[in-house]
Amino acid sequence: MDFGSINPVLLIASLMVASTPILLAAIGELVVERSGVLNLGVEGMMIVGAVTGFIVTVETQSPALGFIAGALGATLLSLVFGVLTQVFLSNQVATGLGLTLFGLGISALMGQEYAQLRTPTSPRWEFFGLDELPVIGPIAFNQHPLVYLSLILVIFVWWFLKTTRSGMILRAVGENHDAAHALGYSVIGTRFAAIAFGGACAGLGGAFLSLVIVPQWTDGMTAGRGWIALAIVVFASWKAGRVLLGAYLFGGISVLQLNLQAAGIAIPVELLSMSPYLITILVLVIISSGRASASGQAPASLGRAFHASG
Amino acid sequence: MKKRTFLAAALAATMATGVAADGHEPTKVGFIYVGPIGDGGWTYEHHQGLLAVQEEFGDKVETMYQESVPEGADAERAMTQMALQGADIIFTTSFGYMDPTINVAEKFPDVKFEHATGYKRADNVSTYSARFYEGRAVQGHIAGKMTQSNKIGYIASFPIPEVIRGINASYLWAKKANPDVEMSVIWVYTWFDPAKEADAAKALIENGVDVVLQHTDSTAPQAAAAEAGGVVTFGQASDMSEYAPFPRVSSIIDNWAPYYIDRVRAVMDGTWESKDTWDGIAPGMVEIGEITDAVPADVKAEALALRDAIASGETHVFTGPLNKQDGSVWLADGETADDGALAGMDFYIEGLTGDIPN
Secondary structure: OOOOOOOHHHHHHHHHHHHHHHHHHHHHHHHHHHOOOOOOOHHHHHHHHHHHHHHHHHHHOOHHHHHHHHHHHHHHHHHHHHHHHHHOOOOHHHHHHHHHHHHHHHHHHHHHHHOOOOOOOOOOOOOOOHHHOOOHHHHHOOOOHHHHHHHHHHHHHHHHHHHOHHHHHHHHHHHOHHHHHHOOOOHHHHHHHHHHHHHHHHHHHHHHHHHHHOOOOOOOOOOOHHHHHHHHHHHOOOOHHHHHHHHHHHHHHHHHHHHHHHOOOOOOHHHHHHHHHHHHHHHHHHHHOOOOOHHHHOOOOOOOOOOOOO | OHHHHHHHHHHHHHHHHHHHOOOOOOEEEEEEOOOOOOOOOHHHHHHHHHHHHHHHHHHHEEEEEEOOOOOOHHHHHHHHHHHHOOOOEEEEOOHHHHHHHHHHHHHOOOOEEEEEOOOOOEOOEEEEEEOHHHHHHHHHHHHHHHOOOOEEEEEEOOOOHHHHHHHHHHHHHHHHHOOOOEEEEEEOOOOOOHHHHHHHHHHHHHOOOOEEEEOOOOOHHHHHHHHHOOOEEEEOOOOOHHHOOOOEEEEEEEOOHHHHHHHHHHHHHOOOOOOEEEEOOOOOOEEEEOOOOOOOHHHHHHHHHHHHHHHHOOOOOOEOOEEEOOOOEEEOOOOEOOHHHHHOOOOOEOOOOOOOOO
């Protein structure tokens, strides 16, 4: 197949960048859902991360501080969700949706003064000349630090959930909160930690959008990426490795279809534009359809409120 | 955003009771926006129009707006809500609101509707648009002169006549300025998605393009071009001057304010009637933003001369001989395109590659 003017190396390098916000948000939400909490506010947390990250970067001229602020801002918002759902036992679906609406609104308000500003660009890492290597250089050794961080986070989450004691407690809380409680584990405490982690990851993803990919602040700039992250967690049947696959498939095909159009390859544009959604869902459904049914793979206590008296 | 609308509605309600008491009912003016007012492009300029209306009429008007209304069923809900809140005139500012506007207008015969960039009218529905393609011709000329790689990229939103006219106009005039020019078009199927617009710009640049034109509403492609370096862009809908003098070397600015003031006044006077308005550079609805010093002086002079020739009517953007993409004759020598053909344009002109999606 002739790919015309498309350079596969640049393509892979840019698909990794394009996928990172979704990957970060999805890996955070995976941990939240494995603890039995359904937080539909990912979109709201991402955009709050995007705006706080942007504002702090503009004010301090330091992208690193911006990323930290983005993560903290979204964590703060996620803790509001935590208090409402864990302490006051509000409905998780309604609260999550509310969080998204609130996040979109408050980010627009906070960002008003910052709409048309520019930030210092945050440099990619160059590994002592390794980035000059053909093919592998631009892909593996010349990315933004957050791209590496997102990959490390995926491995960390996989390792944490599979092998550590805390990870097993988190899964136990997600599968059967009454049993975990009876064993003396703190259900609420575990869930708060998971919610905060999810918030920080979503915030980082949002800040990556406003500081690296776009890079500027515009109202509503997440444009539904939080929802895609949520969908990827479900289709990945709550497994860290598959979240990586799903996010890279989605981001990769999104970038590929734009490149195919730019190179003038004769494939109908309608097909190309829907391909990221179709292929990601298809692949994830196929790999998860082998054994137990998809619904059987969801954490058993997902979305259910916990009260110690129950 | 919903919250803001709610506040606006609450404010509107309190003001209505307050003002009605002394017998002066303000004219209520509603706007439905497809993006956020801070998009820096399309919706931003419509909102500037709203602010101009407010400025002009003071407390004789009450304005309300809803941002980021999806094109589709939800748009009908938003318009109905505005009509129920007592709006006297509602501006629906995106092509995709066409059928919803007609549907809602049927239910509220006393409310005036103004739909931007569409072609369906009714007794209480007017349409209005700007001849953006006149500005596109000027951009095309600059693009053809500025490109080093002879490859120009165009980020297109939806395959509707307005967008296709823009592609044809810029390609035609780029080709006149530089016969070797080629154009790649990317359809992103969105008016506003900064990350996707940025990815599209990067894809074009990675494929060798060094001039990027956009028909989407955010400034993200400008930022992508700035980062890549050496890539020329143009402001779209709004001046986007924060990216001047380079990469943004010029822009098309939509100036809706005079039209909005005019139409609101017509409602107040009771002289409003359904009509179709399609204004271009001459009446000032389409403005060409400052051409920066990054453009060589002779190219700048040519571009300004072209702008003035279009404004005076001396030059029509689409003048024959001109063929369609398949080689068939569209316009004979010296013939100019009539408004009907332009309004329904659904084909590429000769030389453009690729197909227009349905």
